[in-house]
Amino acid sequence: MINTVILDFGGVLGYPISGNWFIPYDLLKIIGPINMIPLLFRKGKLNKAFVKGNEYLTDNNKILTEDDEFELFCKFYRIVFKEMKINASDNVIHKLANSKVYDDFQIKIYDDALSGITKLKEKYRVIIITDTWPSTKRVLEHCGIFKLLDGLLMSCNYDQTKETGGLFEIAIREHSLVPQECIYIDDHANNLENAAKAGFNPVLMCRRNEAEETEYPVIHELDDIEDVIAEQTEKN
Numbered sequence: 714m715i716n717t718v719i720l721d722f723g724g725v726l727g728y729p730i731s732g733n734w735f736i737p738y739d740l741l742k743i744i745g746p747i748n749m750i751p752l753l754f755r756k757g758k759l760n761k762a763f764v765k766g767n768e769y770l771t772d773n774n775k776i777l778t779e780d781d782e783f784e785l786f787c788k789f790y791r792i793v794f795k796e797m798k799i800n801a802s803d804n805v806i807h808k809l810a811n812s813k814v815y816d817d818f819q820i821k822i823y824d825d826a827l828s829g830i831t832k833l834k835e836k837y838r839v840i841i842i843t844d845t846w847p848s849t850k851r852v853l854e855h856c857g858i859f860k861l862l863d864g865l866l867m868s869c870n871y872d873q874t875k876e877t878g879g880l881f882e883i884a885i886r887e888h889s890l891v892p893q894e895c896i897y898i899d900d901h902a903n904n905l906e907n908a909a910k911a912g913f914n915p916v917l918m919c920r921r922n923e924a925e926e927t928e929y930p931v932i933h934e935l936d937d938i939e940d941v942i943a944e945q946t947e948k949n
Contacts, residue, residue, distance in 0.1 A: 721842065725918045
């Protein structure tokens with residue numbers, strides 16, 4: 714019997730207003746039109762710059778405070794601009810990192826997130842497992858979700874991720890989970906595969922019209938979870 718619902722954050726409960734987790738919605742205001750032009754017209758190079766920056770983030774995943782997160786993203790944006798051959802001032806770098814880390818309004822919470830979790834709590838434990846940074850906890854507190862949770866596991870606290878599978882094993886130990894009694898919901902199929910390897914019942918959240926190809930059940934909003942749990946119960 715399913716007794717725990719485990720959720721990812723990004724793409725399941727919230728999303729970046731700009732459409733990109735690393736690009737603030739006020740990017741033009743921060744960097745100015747002159748620096749904006751090469752970002753708009755050299756997207757291939759920008760993508761490569763983001764890959765380089767992401768390598769740094771991956772190598773420095775264990776970040777415990779928001780101030781450390783701020784310094785992390787200062788370095789990230791310096792790497793990106795260096796790869797783009799754009800001379801960005803320290804002031805611009807600091808504004809970008811400040812917006813990324815400290816501005817809760819960079820992230821929009823899906824309309825059904827708070828009500829959906831409130832409803833789930835009537836029957837199940839609800840835990841979030843997410844590859845993220847310390848500021849995510851503040852965002853969850855600000856929107857009222859954090860106080861409803863039975864657990865929050867963020868990769869930055871452990872130097873382990875869902876991508877490597879380590880964060881699932883930590884969740885099992887810390888919350889005495891029986892994976893077969895848990896539904897795990899994520900918007901990326903590769904994370905679901907790692908969840909399945911750990912024994913969880915994976916479900917793909919697709920907030921868009923088209924879902925990734927997957928062997929797992931697909932839902933489009935939190936209210937769909939009950940139908941998946943019902944089907945899972947019938948199978949067992």
